[in-house]
Amino acid sequence: MKRDERQQAIMDLLVEQGSVDLDDLATRFVVSKMTIHRDLDELEQAGVLRKIRGGATTEAGTQFESDFRFRERRSGASKDRMTTEALKLVEPGMTVMVNDGSTAAVLGRRLVEKRPLTVITNNAAVIDALRDEAGITLIALGGTYSAKFNAYFGVVTECALERLRADIAFISVPAVSGMQAFHMDDEVVRAKRAMQASATQSCLLVNHARFDRTALHKLCDLTDYAAIITDDTPSDAARDALTAGGVTLTIAN
Amino acid sequence: MKRDERQQAIMDLLVEQGSVDLDDLATRFVVSKMTIHRDLDELEQAGVLRKIRGGATTEAGTQFESDFRFRERRSGASKDRMTTEALKLVEPGMTVMVNDGSTAAVLGRRLVEKRPLTVITNNAAVIDALRDEAGITLIALGGTYSAKFNAYFGVVTECALERLRADIAFISVPAVSGMQAFHMDDEVVRAKRAMQASATQSCLLVNHARFDRTALHKLCDLTDYAAIITDDTPSDAARDALTAGGVTLTIAN
DNA sequence: CACAAAATCACAAAAAATGTGTTGATCATG
DNA sequence: CATGATCAACACATTTTTTGTGATTTTGTG
Numbered sequence: 351m352k353r354d355e356r357q358q359a360i361m362d363l364l365v366e367q368g369s370v371d372l373d374d375l376a377t378r379f380v381v382s383k384m385t386i387h388r389d390l391d392e393l394e395q396a397g398v399l400r401k402i403r404g405g406a407t408t409e410a411g412t413q414f415e416s417d418f419r420f421r422e423r424r425s426g427a428s429k430d431r432m433t434t435e436a437l438k439l440v441e442p443g444m445t446v447m448v449n450d451g452s453t454a455a456v457l458g459r460r461l462v463e464k465r466p467l468t469v470i471t472n473n474a475a476v477i478d479a480l481r482d483e484a485g486i487t488l489i490a491l492g493g494t495y496s497a498k499f500n501a502y503f504g505v506v507t508e509c510a511l512e513r514l515r516a517d518i519a520f521i522s523v524p525a526v527s528g529m530q531a532f533h534m535d536d537e538v539v540r541a542k543r544a545m546q547a548s549a550t551q552s553c554l555l556v557n558h559a560r561f562d563r564t565a566l567h568k569l570c571d572l573t574d575y576a577a578i579i580t581d582d583t584p585s586d587a588a589r590d591a592l593t594a595g596g597v598t599l600t601i602a603n
Numbered sequence: 604m605k606r607d608e609r610q611q612a613i614m615d616l617l618v619e620q621g622s623v624d625l626d627d628l629a630t631r632f633v634v635s636k637m638t639i640h641r642d643l644d645e646l647e648q649a650g651v652l653r654k655i656r657g658g659a660t661t662e663a664g665t666q667f668e669s670d671f672r673f674r675e676r677r678s679g680a681s682k683d684r685m686t687t688e689a690l691k692l693v694e695p696g697m698t699v700m701v702n703d704g705s706t707a708a709v710l711g712r713r714l715v716e717k718r719p720l721t722v723i724t725n726n727a728a729v730i731d732a733l734r735d736e737a738g739i740t741l742i743a744l745g746g747t748y749s750a751k752f753n754a755y756f757g758v759v760t761e762c763a764l765e766r767l768r769a770d771i772a773f774i775s776v777p778a779v780s781g782m783q784a785f786h787m788d789d790e791v792v793r794a795k796r797a798m799q800a801s802a803t804q805s806c807l808l809v810n811h812a813r814f815d816r817t818a819l820h821k822l823c824d825l826t827d828y829a830a831i832i833t834d835d836t837p838s839d840a841a842r843d844a845l846t847a848g849g850v851t852l853t854i855a856n
Numbered sequence: 857c858a859c860a861a862a863a864t865c866a867c868a869a870a871a872a873a874t875g876t877g878t879t880g881a882t883c884a885t886g
Numbered sequence: 887c888a889t890g891a892t893c894a895a896c897a898c899a900t901t902t903t904t905t906g907t908g909a910t911t912t913t914g915t916g
Contacts, residue, residue: 385906481750487747489745491745638873
């Protein structure tokens, strides 16, 4: 392994873990601590990390934390667990819908594990990932591109969904309160609703930290979902509301 | 410049030119021929090029020649001229449709020169290029992705087009004979027709070598186009047919 | 403040990349 | 098909880059 590769690997670890340990890196890459010191010095010079005693961390408050890649990987482990659970609902040959959002993007990429499949999505990250995959029939829902959500929305998207049918739709939301799911954007809500209407069943993916939150627009009742998957145990209040409503929550571990 | 960078640069040149000259590379990168030999050996080992006496070429018949990037750059100059001419028909504020094909991809990328614009397209290369451009409202026409044409087609695409209107549609074809335009693929023809139907006027882009050819499916009569742009003088026979039909051909120089 | 752990520095060692001269192969051509 | 010329391959020398080691300084902590 060469110098450049090692430094790239260090960056990857940093993005994943938020910090790295010097001794650990030396052991992992089978080089001396001095070499790691030099690597970290160079990376610090490049402005992508901050050296601390015994290792390095991502510089707080820089462009790094707001980087799309960063956020995506930061909570990568929990998304992996959630998507692993979601993939159990998919069988080869099915037609699957995937909505916008970074969790959905991770799921979309992993759909290759279940091919052959037909995948319908408005998520630009999923489109990019599956475009050239053999065994995946990719149907992109057009629409007006939104840089904020890295996906396509609008009348074109909704009209396309009216004409399509899927076996299952994977929906993710940033806010769940009581027995309802929410989203801050009107257009996004319409797209998600249209997906759910065109799918035989729907599955909700939601981060455990997103319980007990609301947003401007109500999406739907949680009873509309055949399955609800989260990454960790939510608050007692949230759990009580769900059991009272007769909804089963799958916690991916 | 390091070894890896140089090898990447060699690949870029290869994609652009189709072949590279050993002496030329040695001069360009200010290294000995031996070093270039070693670079080419490694790249050949990696299977991305074929060494020939005095240089290297893209391996014939491999995935390379059919690579989209390759074909696109291959005849770059003539496409630049054609698209320059086409851009004269575009004014800031307009809504523009761009169809599939590598010429259309070049045009699509250059539409930023006329922003603000609304761009409607099923061409994946154009979508990728314009997605994050400020001043461009991008409406992707969804559809089933076709790796062969690097674009989206099918009922979803056609349905989306029914709902949209544009000021001008840029259409490209691989075959023109007499007063008619042709394409080998049924679905592609339907998408192009739908675009033309949804645009106030249409402009045809066709390489001069594509005159006097036919393909399985007829697209439409050339009289349907407000402008026809080509890159060089076509055959006398082709020209006579056009003038007899009362169609004006713009030759981009 | 003392002490241990960590960082830095300077220099040596190792590895990788590149250049040079020579030899053997291939090409164009008369 | 013989021949000069050009190019590719090889082995070895040289340069550059990368890495390791131990001495020395700095830093954090009780």
